[in-house]
Amino acid sequence: MTVEHKDRPPADQFVVGVDFGTLSGRAVVVRVSDGAELAVAEYAYPHAVLDRELPDGTPLPPDWALQVPGDYIGVLRKAVPEALARSGVRPEQVIGIGTDFTACTVLPVRADGTPLCELPGLAGRPHAYVKLWRHHAAQGQADRINALAAERAEPWLERYGGRISSEWEFAKALQLLEEDPEIYDRTDRWVEAADWIVWRLCGTYVRNACTAGYKGQFQDGGYPSDDYLAALNPAFTDFVTDKLDQPIAQLGALAGRLTAEAAAWTGLPEGIAVCVGNVDAHVTAPAATAVEPGRMVAIMGTSTCHVMSSDRQGTVPGMCGVVDGGILPGLWGYEAGQSGVGDIFAWFLRTGFPVEYAERAERMGRTPHEYLTELAAGQKVGEHGLIALDWHSGNRSVLVDHDLSGVVLGLTLSTRPEDVYRALLEATAFGTRTIVEAFESSGVPVQELIIAGGLTRNALLMQIYADVTRRPLGVIDSAQGPALGAAMHAAVAAGAYPDIRAAAHAMGSARPGMYLPDPDRAAAYDRLYAEYRLLHDHFGRGANDVMHRLRRIRAEASA
Numbered sequence: 014m015t016v017e018h019k020d021r022p023p024a025d026q027f028v029v030g031v032d033f034g035t036l037s038g039r040a041v042v043v044r045v046s047d048g049a050e051l052a053v054a055e056y057a058y059p060h061a062v063l064d065r066e067l068p069d070g071t072p073l074p075p076d077w078a079l080q081v082p083g084d085y086i087g088v089l090r091k092a093v094p095e096a097l098a099r100s101g102v103r104p105e106q107v108i109g110i111g112t113d114f115t116a117c118t119v120l121p122v123r124a125d126g127t128p129l130c131e132l133p134g135l136a137g138r139p140h141a142y143v144k145l146w147r148h149h150a151a152q153g154q155a156d157r158i159n160a161l162a163a164e165r166a167e168p169w170l171e172r173y174g175g176r177i178s179s180e181w182e183f184a185k186a187l188q189l190l191e192e193d194p195e196i197y198d199r200t201d202r203w204v205e206a207a208d209w210i211v212w213r214l215c216g217t218y219v220r221n222a223c224t225a226g227y228k229g230q231f232q233d234g235g236y237p238s239d240d241y242l243a244a245l246n247p248a249f250t251d252f253v254t255d256k257l258d259q260p261i262a263q264l265g266a267l268a269g270r271l272t273a274e275a276a277a278w279t280g281l282p283e284g285i286a287v288c289v290g291n292v293d294a295h296v297t298a299p300a301a302t303a304v305e306p307g308r309m310v311a312i313m314g315t316s317t318c319h320v321m322s323s324d325r326q327g328t329v330p331g332m333c334g335v336v337d338g339g340i341l342p343g344l345w346g347y348e349a350g351q352s353g354v355g356d357i358f359a360w361f362l363r364t365g366f367p368v369e370y371a372e373r374a375e376r377m378g379r380t381p382h383e384y385l386t387e388l389a390a391g392q393k394v395g396e397h398g399l400i401a402l403d404w405h406s407g408n409r410s411v412l413v414d415h416d417l418s419g420v421v422l423g424l425t426l427s428t429r430p431e432d433v434y435r436a437l438l439e440a441t442a443f444g445t446r447t448i449v450e451a452f453e454s455s456g457v458p459v460q461e462l463i464i465a466g467g468l469t470r471n472a473l474l475m476q477i478y479a480d481v482t483r484r485p486l487g488v489i490d491s492a493q494g495p496a497l498g499a500a501m502h503a504a505v506a507a508g509a510y511p512d513i514r515a516a517a518h519a520m521g522s523a524r525p526g527m528y529l530p531d532p533d534r535a536a537a538y539d540r541l542y543a544e545y546r547l548l549h550d551h552f553g554r555g556a557n558d559v560m561h562r563l564r565r566i567r568a569e570a571s572a
């Protein structure tokens with residue numbers, strides 16, 4: 014007989030969490046009483062990431078990254094019913110659905126939520142589509158936003174470590190205005206995909222406090238002022254009033270009830286609780302039980318987000334932002350990140366993985382990642398003679414410059430693919446150490462590092478992170494941390510728990526100290542990290558502007 018914990022929900026109630034990642038959506042059916050994940054189903058976006066051309070063949074310039082909003086609806090129609098069927102749970106046992114999304118992934122929509130790219134005649138207009146979080150073609154607008162904010166000493170700038178990213182809402186909207194004013198004019202709302210999917214589920218458009226704060230620069234009850242926007246571009250003056258402003262709700266709040274249309278898509282009962290949206294990184298903190306100050310969660314996937322709550326409000330140079338209640342109610346939520354991590358490893362598989370390696374991996378029943386990892390694991394630290402900069406997708410923290418690019422130094426004629434692969438793994442660890450040290454030196458202590466996301470599957474990578482950061486690494490128990498976090502917020506929205514902390518204690522779990530730093534390897538990495546920081550400052554802080562010059566040369570050549 015199971016003894017029901019007195020204040021725990023009954024064991025026959027379930028929630029669904031849906032994690033909209035960069036390349037796919039994952040739906041998980043979760044038991045409310047203890048967070049047990051009964052089933053998961055994944056749906057890969059048919060159009061993946063549009064970074065070369067639109068579906069109709071319209072070419073895209075460099076640094077563009079778009080998506081097709083219909084792909085997201087596919088997750089609701091395919092992954093949710095599949096997970097429900099696999100779970101054996103009856104639909105009437107499901108009391109709520111919660112979602113999380115990559116961010117800042119934004120799209121222009123009409124007043125009823127229709128994406129502009131779905132309107133007649135606009136399928137060939139790049140600015141009518143979703144701008145994915147890693148759309149980096151608005152760096153020019155971001156540079157102007159930062160320069161003007163610094164010149165006017167705008168108070169909100171320091172909440173973002175002194176620099177606004179080209180990945181965020183204002184830079185992307187300004188690019189839209191300046192490059193396709195007709196699409197801008199036809200945009201009724203500029204919506205985070207995190208909120209658009211909730212809008213599709215319950216018929217209500219409400220902005221979540223997380224993306225509004227970190228990506229929409231909502232601080233102390235307001236957005237950047239109209240006269241600041243007018244100084245950027247007079248046509249941008251009313252952007253907040255006309256296209257952005259919308260009621261904001263706290264994380265875990267009820268956004269509305271599942272509509273009949275969404276019930277038909279998902280196979281879930283009409284009228285169940287639909288939770289306010291959330292971000293794939295921040296939603297994972299409670300899933301990893303990181304609900305106390307100083308426990309940093311690094312969600313490692315295509316990119317890495319470092320999220321941490323603190324009782325201190327500080328300014329960490331190059332952080333993505335600090336938002337009151339941005340992760341957990343009542344605490345300052347900090348975000349930092351690396352815009353390319355798994356993406357960099359994927360790039361190397363596309364471009365540096367020889368056919369004979371692929372054939373050997375297949376014969377051994379290994380994926381390319383597994384095969385290269387096995388080959389690289391046997392090396393001693395420094396044996397490959399390489400050092401890399403993990404900037405193939407720009408630098409999000411601490412330099413906030415997406416016009417920077419990747420570097421591999423030390424190549425010789427005897428360098429092997431596994432050498433470069435390991436150097437890339439290590440470079441991302443050096444990037445994380447740079448971020449952790451920025452927090453520590455700014456008076457915001459990082460007590461513990463907990464890893465979540467798809468990259469937890471790579472044990473060598475985890476050990477390298479422990480050795481490089483000289484910190485024990487905890488690992489979230491769930492293989493679907495973001496989806497579990499979304500499910501937990503749905504349980505709160507459905508009233509099963511009073512708040513997300515209570516849900517975290519009942520439903521979240523992580524294993525502390527899974528990877529411990531080895532003193533000898535850590536000492537060897539200190540030498541390589543010192544070289545990384547020299548390169549970091551040389552190429553990233555103006556000593557040698559070659560990376561920006563190369564971009565200008567490329568732009569002229571491709572023009």
Ligand SMILES: Nc1ncnc2c1ncn2[C@@H]1O[C@H](COP(=O)(O)OP(=O)(O)O)[C@@H](O)[C@H]1O
Pocket residue numbers: 034035036037313314315316354355356357358359382383466467468470471
């Ligand atoms: N064993 C592995 N080692 C290193 N990287 C991996 C491995 N498996 C997948 N990846 C990378 O992980 C990324 C996908 O991360 P994941 O968390 O699954 O998805 P998402 O980023 O969409 O949430 C891809 O960029 C892929 O190259």
Ligand SMILES: O=C(CO)[C@H](O)[C@H](O)COP(=O)(O)O
Pocket residue numbers: 034035036114115116117146292293294313314315316317318348350352
């Ligand atoms: O910046 C983000 C969160 O603030 C993005 O959501 C994240 O970088 C992309 O997610 P993933 O790497 O899992 O695809």
